[in-house]
Amino acid sequence: MNGSFKQRLREQSEHYLLQDSVRRLGHGVPGTVEPYDAPEGRAWRLLFVPLYKRLPWGVKQRAMTTLRMTASGWTPPRREPGEPWKPPHRQ
Amino acid sequence: MSERLIVIGGGGAGTATATLANRLGKDLKVTLFTEFPDIAYSPCGIPFVHGREIEKFEDLFLSTVDRYVEDGLDMRMETAVTDIDLARGTVTARNTHEGFDKLAVCTGWTWEKPDVPGANLAGLHYVKDIRAAMEFDKQLDEMKRVVVFGGTPIGVEMAGNLAHRGLHVDFVDEGPWALSELLDPDVAEPVHESLTKRGATLHFGTRVEAFLGEDRVRAVKTSKGELECDAVIVCLHKVPSTALAEAAGVKTGTTGAIMVDERMRTSAPNVWAAGDAVEVPHGLSMLPIKGLTGSHAYGQGRVAAFNIAGRDLVYDPVWIPWGMVAGDYTIGGFSIGETLATAMGVPYIVAKGVGITRARYYPGAERTTVKLLADPETHKLIGAQIHGGSGVKERADFLGFVAKRGATLEDIAYMENIYSPPIGALFEPLAIAAQNGLAAL
Numbered sequence: 001m002n003g004s005f006k007q008r009l010r011e012q013s014e015h016y017l018l019q020d021s022v023r024r025l026g027h028g029v030p031g032t033v034e035p036y037d038a039p040e041g042r043a044w045r046l047l048f049v050p051l052y053k054r055l056p057w058g059v060k061q062r063a064m065t066t067l068r069m070t071a072s073g074w075t076p077p078r079r080e081p082g083e084p085w086k087p088p089h090r091q
Numbered sequence: 092m093s094e095r096l097i098v099i100g101g102g103g104a105g106t107a108t109a110t111l112a113n114r115l116g117k118d119l120k121v122t123l124f125t126e127f128p129d130i131a132y133s134p135c136g137i138p139f140v141h142g143r144e145i146e147k148f149e150d151l152f153l154s155t156v157d158r159y160v161e162d163g164l165d166m167r168m169e170t171a172v173t174d175i176d177l178a179r180g181t182v183t184a185r186n187t188h189e190g191f192d193k194l195a196v197c198t199g200w201t202w203e204k205p206d207v208p209g210a211n212l213a214g215l216h217y218v219k220d221i222r223a224a225m226e227f228d229k230q231l232d233e234m235k236r237v238v239v240f241g242g243t244p245i246g247v248e249m250a251g252n253l254a255h256r257g258l259h260v261d262f263v264d265e266g267p268w269a270l271s272e273l274l275d276p277d278v279a280e281p282v283h284e285s286l287t288k289r290g291a292t293l294h295f296g297t298r299v300e301a302f303l304g305e306d307r308v309r310a311v312k313t314s315k316g317e318l319e320c321d322a323v324i325v326c327l328h329k330v331p332s333t334a335l336a337e338a339a340g341v342k343t344g345t346t347g348a349i350m351v352d353e354r355m356r357t358s359a360p361n362v363w364a365a366g367d368a369v370e371v372p373h374g375l376s377m378l379p380i381k382g383l384t385g386s387h388a389y390g391q392g393r394v395a396a397f398n399i400a401g402r403d404l405v406y407d408p409v410w411i412p413w414g415m416v417a418g419d420y421t422i423g424g425f426s427i428g429e430t431l432a433t434a435m436g437v438p439y440i441v442a443k444g445v446g447i448t449r450a451r452y453y454p455g456a457e458r459t460t461v462k463l464l465a466d467p468e469t470h471k472l473i474g475a476q477i478h479g480g481s482g483v484k485e486r487a488d489f490l491g492f493v494a495k496r497g498a499t500l501e502d503i504a505y506m507e508n509i510y511s512p513p514i515g516a517l518f519e520p521l522a523i524a525a526q527n528g529l530a531a532l
Contacts (some may be wrong), residue, residue, distance in 0.1 A: 010345045014434070017271060021434035026267045031280030033296040035125025036265040036314060057438050064378065070346055071372035071379045074408060078497070 006069065016044040017052060093118045095190065095397055097182055099172045099335070100197030101125030102134075104366025106159075107392025108195045108399070113164055115400035119193075121164050123186055126171035129221055130156055131227075137224045139243065141231065142252025148225050177359050177376070188485065193361050193399050196336045196349065197392065200367035200382065203327040205240065209302030214309075214322045218245055227322075230254055234321035235259060238311045239291075240299055242269045244415055247286070248301035248327030251418040254290035259316045262286065263311065263317035269417065271295075275428040275462070278478050285418030294318070307436045329382040334527045344377045346370045348381040353396035353405040363399055365391035374408035374495055375426055375473055376435070383411065413492035414477075414484040423483040425491035426474035433465055439464045439473060442500055442528020446520025448480040461524035463490075463500065470499040470529075486521055500525045 019035060028034040052060070064070055096119050098109040109123040131154035139145045168186065171428075174183035183186040210475060216227050231237075235258065239250040242264030249515045250262040266272065268279035269286065283293055311318045316530040331348035333341075334480050336341055342358035344350040348370035355363045366388035370379035387409065397404035403427035407445040414423025432439045444465040457480030464518040472494040478481045493502065504526045 026276035
């Protein structure tokens with residue numbers, strides 16, 4: 001997959017997942033209104049969002065890594081509970 | 092033998108890279124190119140000058156071009172770089188080629204433009220450049236009604252500040268509450284109340300369909316009717332300025348920003364990048380993100396400068412403590428809230444609590460609400476939202492730091508805290524929230 005396709009995939013998926021999230025979490029909460037009901041993006045809303053929601057987080061993470069959506073050239077943070085804080089290895 | 096570093100961009104990342112590389116690299120000759128006439132000012136302060144919270148734009152300047160020149164930097168003001176040739180090691184500016192040994196791309200960002208009819212009309216204003224802000228501020232004196240388009244942080248700041256100035260402000264966004272891409276819905280009510288109290292009229296769940304007018308905008312057509320206006324302040328998303336780097340063959344990532352490693356190196360040899368033009372990974376998901384804050388830009392510029400100067404320094408994945416004032420109401424947090432966690436599908440548990448910012452008998456004590464998000468299995472913190480009262484910023488900074496080190500709900504529930512009636516209550520609000528969360532398990 002080339003860069004612009006992955007960028008488009010990410011933009012669209014984030015947009016529709018976020019729309020679904022605010023609609024569900026905000027429903028009936030004081031101070032909120034119904035979000036604008038956009039006519040576009042039916043396939044994203046009716047196919048992609050329900051499918052994505054059914055997948056466990058571990059599967060989603062593996063898919064994002066396989067598709068190389070995660071950052072490369074970076075050290076993932078060490079987050080070990082109970083381990084005393086140590087300064088990162090720096091010169 | 093000395094080497095030449097060229098820095099493109101005079102924002103937070105560019106000035107940090109140039110000044111620190113100049114100090115650290117004994118044999119570096121540093122040249123900074125910026126298309127703008129000014130440098131070293133705080134663009135984040137612009138809404139507050141418009142709102143008359145800050146007296147004048149000159150107060151936003153932190154330094155002068157002369158100071159940078161005195162420090163030994165070669166400053167090329169109002170000089171746009173139009174081309175980068177990596178094979179020859181040159182940049183082109185004012186039709187002249189300038190050679191470099193090392194290059195730092197700190198080209199910042201631009202505003203997302205509305206994709207609706209009338210978007211090229213005069214009277215659509217974008218908050219960014221201080222000179223444009225000074226001119227716009229004079230025009231505001233003659234205006235009565237403005238539309239703020241976009242429920243982003245800058246949109247909230249502009250709506251609150253222009254209403255504070257006495258203008259009729261219509262604040263429009265498609266989302267169901269202000270900052271809905273960042274903020275959870277349980278914070279919507281106090282934020283909206285504060286903006287409304289300042290005089291803004293809120294139009295959420297509303298799409299902008301067109302800007303109306305002959306040469307200059309006179310109204311905004313929305314899905315719920317027309318809003319008359321003298322100007323529109325467009326506050327959509329930040330878009331990284333990468334055209335120059337991309338044309339030179341530097342790789343961009345899934346956010347559209349320049350890909351860098353933890354030493355701020357790009358895909359091209361001897362080319363670094365920092366600030367709003369780059370993407371860096373989120374500490375929780377390692378997914379690249381863009382469009383962070385001025386302090387992130389400075390920190391990335393610092394890391395780039397160290398590595399350019401031959402030192403070894405790495406930048407950590409980010410946990411993004413954030414905070415702001417919406418109207419008069421303080422909000423903040425770190426990492427993700429429930430809205431984003433739900434959208435991403437990240438499993439989480441919630442720990443909520445309400446505390447006070449001073450001893451309850453001490454004048455000025457305010458309620459502050461804390462919501463912590465934690466991993467259901469390990470109880471490690473993954474995000475938080477805090478609102479109301481003083482200390483939101485400090486709590487968000489603290490949580491961002493300890494989450495990076497793997498802190499759990501248990502750590503926070505039994506943390507030590509300061510009890511001093513004028514500045515802190517007996518029970519720390521963060522600890523109250525964590526204890527409540529653990530008790531509910």
